[in-house]
Amino acid sequence: MTPGMHRLELSNSPPTRQDFAGILDAFLRDPVTDLDAVISIYERSAELIETTDWQEAAHKLKRNEAISARWLASALFEAGSDFSAASEVLNSFSCVPARSLEAFRLIALSRSVAKLGNISGAVVLLRRAIRLSDSSRLLRACKKVLTLLKRSAAIDYARSARVAILGNATFDFFIPVLETVAFGSGIHLLLFGGAYDQHVQEVLSKNSSLHAFDPQIIIIATDWRSLALPEESENPREAINERIKQITGIWDGIATQFRCHVIQHNFVIPEATAYGGLSSAIPGGRASIIRALNSELLQAAQSRPEISILDVEQISSIIGKQTWDDDRLWIAAKQYPSAEAAGFLAKHQVALIRAILGMTSKCLVLDLDNVIWGGIIGEDGLDGIRLGGSPEGEAFVAFQRYLKALRGRGILLAVCSKNNEADAKAPFEKHPEMVLRLQDISAFIANWAPKSDNLKVISRQLNIGSDSLVFIDDNPVEREEVRKAMPDVEVPELPTDPALYQQALYRELLFETVSLTSEDKKRAQSYQDDLNRRGLRESSESLQEFLAGLQMRIELKPFDAPNLPRIVQLLNKTNQFNLTTCRLTSEEVIAFVESPGNYTQFMNLRDRFGESGITGILMASSHEEALNIDVWLMSCRVLGRQAEHAMLAAVWRFARHAGYRSLRGVYQPTAKNQQVADLYDRMGFQLVSSGDDGRRHYQLALDSDPDFPEVAEICDLTSGAVQGELATCLPNLEE
Amino acid sequence: MDRLKTIFEDVFERPDLEIENLTRSNCPEWDSLAHVKLMIAIEEEFNSKFTIEQVSNIKSVEELRTILNLGPVADPR
Numbered sequence: 001m002t003p004g005m006h007r008l009e010l011s012n013s014p015p016t017r018q019d020f021a022g023i024l025d026a027f028l029r030d031p032v033t034d035l036d037a038v039i040s041i042y043e044r045s046a047e048l049i050e051t052t053d054w055q056e057a058a059h060k061l062k063r064n065e066a067i068s069a070r071w072l073a074s075a076l077f078e079a080g081s082d083f084s085a086a087s088e089v090l091n092s093f094s095c096v097p098a099r100s101l102e103a104f105r106l107i108a109l110s111r112s113v114a115k116l117g118n119i120s121g122a123v124v125l126l127r128r129a130i131r132l133s134d135s136s137r138l139l140r141a142c143k144k145v146l147t148l149l150k151r152s153a154a155i156d157y158a159r160s161a162r163v164a165i166l167g168n169a170t171f172d173f174f175i176p177v178l179e180t181v182a183f184g185s186g187i188h189l190l191l192f193g194g195a196y197d198q199h200v201q202e203v204l205s206k207n208s209s210l211h212a213f214d215p216q217i218i219i220i221a222t223d224w225r226s227l228a229l230p231e232e233s234e235n236p237r238e239a240i241n242e243r244i245k246q247i248t249g250i251w252d253g254i255a256t257q258f259r260c261h262v263i264q265h266n267f268v269i270p271e272a273t274a275y276g277g278l279s280s281a282i283p284g285g286r287a288s289i290i291r292a293l294n295s296e297l298l299q300a301a302q303s304r305p306e307i308s309i310l311d312v313e314q315i316s317s318i319i320g321k322q323t324w325d326d327d328r329l330w331i332a333a334k335q336y337p338s339a340e341a342a343g344f345l346a347k348h349q350v351a352l353i354r355a356i357l358g359m360t361s362k363c364l365v366l367d368l369d370n371v372i373w374g375g376i377i378g379e380d381g382l383d384g385i386r387l388g389g390s391p392e393g394e395a396f397v398a399f400q401r402y403l404k405a406l407r408g409r410g411i412l413l414a415v416c417s418k419n420n421e422a423d424a425k426a427p428f429e430k431h432p433e434m435v436l437r438l439q440d441i442s443a444f445i446a447n448w449a450p451k452s453d454n455l456k457v458i459s460r461q462l463n464i465g466s467d468s469l470v471f472i473d474d475n476p477v478e479r480e481e482v483r484k485a486m487p488d489v490e491v492p493e494l495p496t497d498p499a500l501y502q503q504a505l506y507r508e509l510l511f512e513t514v515s516l517t518s519e520d521k522k523r524a525q526s527y528q529d530d531l532n533r534r535g536l537r538e539s540s541e542s543l544q545e546f547l548a549g550l551q552m553r554i555e556l557k558p559f560d561a562p563n564l565p566r567i568v569q570l571l572n573k574t575n576q577f578n579l580t581t582c583r584l585t586s587e588e589v590i591a592f593v594e595s596p597g598n599y600t601q602f603m604n605l606r607d608r609f610g611e612s613g614i615t616g617i618l619m620a621s622s623h624e625e626a627l628n629i630d631v632w633l634m635s636c637r638v639l640g641r642q643a644e645h646a647m648l649a650a651v652w653r654f655a656r657h658a659g660y661r662s663l664r665g666v667y668q669p670t671a672k673n674q675q676v677a678d679l680y681d682r683m684g685f686q687l688v689s690s691g692d693d694g695r696r697h698y699q700l701a702l703d704s705d706p707d708f709p710e711v712a713e714i715c716d717l718t719s720g721a722v723q724g725e726l727a728t729c730l731p732n733l734e735e
Numbered sequence: 736m737d738r739l740k741t742i743f744e745d746v747f748e749r750p751d752l753e754i755e756n757l758t759r760s761n762c763p764e765w766d767s768l769a770h771v772k773l774m775i776a777i778e779e780e781f782n783s784k785f786t787i788e789q790v791s792n793i794k795s796v797e798e799l800r801t802i803l804n805l806g807p808v809a810d811p812r
Binding site for chain 1: 768782784
């Protein structure tokens with residue numbers, strides 16, 4: 001802390017002109033500053049401008065090289081209501097990689113930008129600030145700006161969700177934290193906090209306010225205290241069974257009364273135990289029981305796709321159990337975790353909520369030089385770059401292994417580098433220490449164009465929205481360029497030390513998923529297949545020839561239990577080929593299947609380059625003489641393959657056999673589904689009506705025989721199959 | 736500007752709150768929920784920890800200032 005700061009901290013009387021001169025002097029001399037110092041000058045700047053002629057000083061300070069001087073200038077300008085000067089100063093420097101200071105700079109900037117009337121600009125800045133806020137003090141400062149923004153304008157959110165948090169604690173303190181952290185991820189949470197220790201009653205009683213709230217997600221945030229475990233249990237098996245039964249009983253209650261997803265906290269092993277190490281060493285010790293309970297909880301949830309276990313035991317270990325718990329808060333206010341850990345827990349909850357809402361990022365776009373190897377390939381050459389062989393080189397190898405593992409679980413990797421293409425590709429082809437190889441990279445762009453332009457190309461090539469991209473670059477200027485041009489792209493800050501890349505990327509929690517389907521694991525491969533298909537396309541003369549050359553085989557089946565997770569995943573994340581963009585939970589899908597007269601279909605597409613997995617979904621409901629297509633979507637991976645004809649032909653056959661007179665369809669426009677605006681027209685449907693919001697209703701009479709082009713070998717199990725129940729297993733379709 | 740005053744203003748969401756003679760009995764907003772919010776914010780702001788006895792016994796701004804060792808705030812001119 002600077003000498004000037006001390007004076008500002010300790011003096012209780014308003015600073016005099018002489019104090020002020022001393023403060024200015026200290027600021028001009030000392031370039032170092034910390035968060036406490038900065039917050040304190042902001043808090044006392046109102047006094048400073050009252051006691052002195054501050055304007056001249058502020059203008060002098062803002063031209064000074066020392067960041068501390070500019071902090072003071074911006075604080076003075078803000079206190080003096082000159083918001084345009086304040087934002088100009090705050091824009092003139094950056095505190096990266098100091099996360100807390102950068103968060104505070106963004107908070108201050110967001111405030112001034114909002115005062116200048118640019119609410120959407122302030123929202124973007126505040127979101128970045130929240131993502132960088134690791135302390136509850138910063139999160140409170142963020143919350144204050146959020147309240148200000150909400151008062152001034154309706155904010156545009158990516159998604160919103162009604163979330164209830166229940167358990168054996170008081171959540172009044174936690175809820176604003178959770179709301180703020182969710183805002184940082186573009187999610188508008190409408191929150192319901194359960195009353196202290198009332199979660200069982202709230203779930204089971206039909207008249208509870210929880211029912212009126214109608215949650216889409218319930219977080220059961222019970223902690224170890226709710227287990228009422230003694231230090232040692234005489235009968236460990238019984239103790240575990242009894243508690244698993246209680247917990248699954250609540251899950252059953254939720255399943256029968258709500259259609260919602262459940263986030264169940266597992267249990268933290270508390271720090272203090274009378275048994276010491278024995279608590280873990282003997283089977284009946286509390287730590288042993290909690291450990292076993294946590295593992296059985298996971299098993300119990302396995303057969304229930306609507307339950308996600310949040311590993312709070314691991315989360316508390318990451319931040320440290322001494323920080324996690326605050327016994328004073330528990331005793332005085334029935335609150336956990338500690339104030340300091342609340343934001344950290346909220347970040348992990350929001351990462352899971354983001355996954356449940358289908359917002360998980362899909363592709364990591366990498367810069368090359370000083371990101372996956374040390375040095376600059378274009379200058380240092382193959383032998384000069386640092387990769388393996390030295391501690392620094394090993395750090396890059398370790399990061400590449402992490403990236404390779406991400407790819408293995410279905411996260412696409414792409415390259416976006418300012419280099420000559422041949423230079424950029426050389427290490428992938430020739431360097432012995434490279435972990436990543438060219439076949440791991442789904443899109444490779446090396447040129448001298450602005451990175452944001454290249455990211456647009458990557459988004460187009462891979463057919464995924466820019467909001468699904470994460471961009472990693474060691475150069476803050478490139479990061480800023482991308483943030484400005486493409487605010488949808490996630491652009492995490494990167495530390496300067498390559499040994500810390502892996503944890504920095506992990507801590508963004510951008511790739512959390514609810515479940516890992518086999519499609520996820522195959523995804524990276526199937527994008528590679530796509531590239532090969534494109535090769536064929538370029539060598540084929542007509543589209544029909546191209547399609548015939550693919551030797552497609554399309555299987556159409558009614559929804560079944562094993563494929564339900566993937567079906568729900570597709571329903572919630574498909575944006576482009578999606579006629580109605582109907583987002584459904586697995587519970588809602590099951591209800592639809594079980595409702596009499598309803599028809600469901602999913603498509604599995606194979607060709608000679610590989611298997612695309614489940615890539616098409618159609619759901620239709622019975623309305624007297626008509627069958628209404630309520631949901632129809634296809635994954636972007638199979639667009640342009642005319643598979644839509646096969647899907648429509650199947651539902652057409654079903655409807656005809658079932659004796660319907662017509663098929664009806666709806667197009668509901670969104671920001672992303674323009675490409676299917678005329679799908680029903682192309683398919684021969686008649687336009688019946690169109691609404692002011694662009695919603696269009698179509699109809700197809702079933703008395704004529706439409707001409708469905710034959711593009712593939714079709715295996716249709718939907719028209720003859722018994723619809724109306726969720727098949728648990730299906731006839732094996734493999735030859 | 737006084738840091739304690741800022742905290743009270745934030746927790747009660749009342750800008751320009753006069754806090755000098757504030758007590759838990761003369762301020763209806765200062766309920767048990769607000770009290771814990773105040774304690775958490777003050778601990779963070781002043782980088783100190785209250786004991787559980789202090790948390791339950793603090794009943795006025797005056798007591799808070801004594802505990803925080805701030806002494807009385809100078810007359811604001």
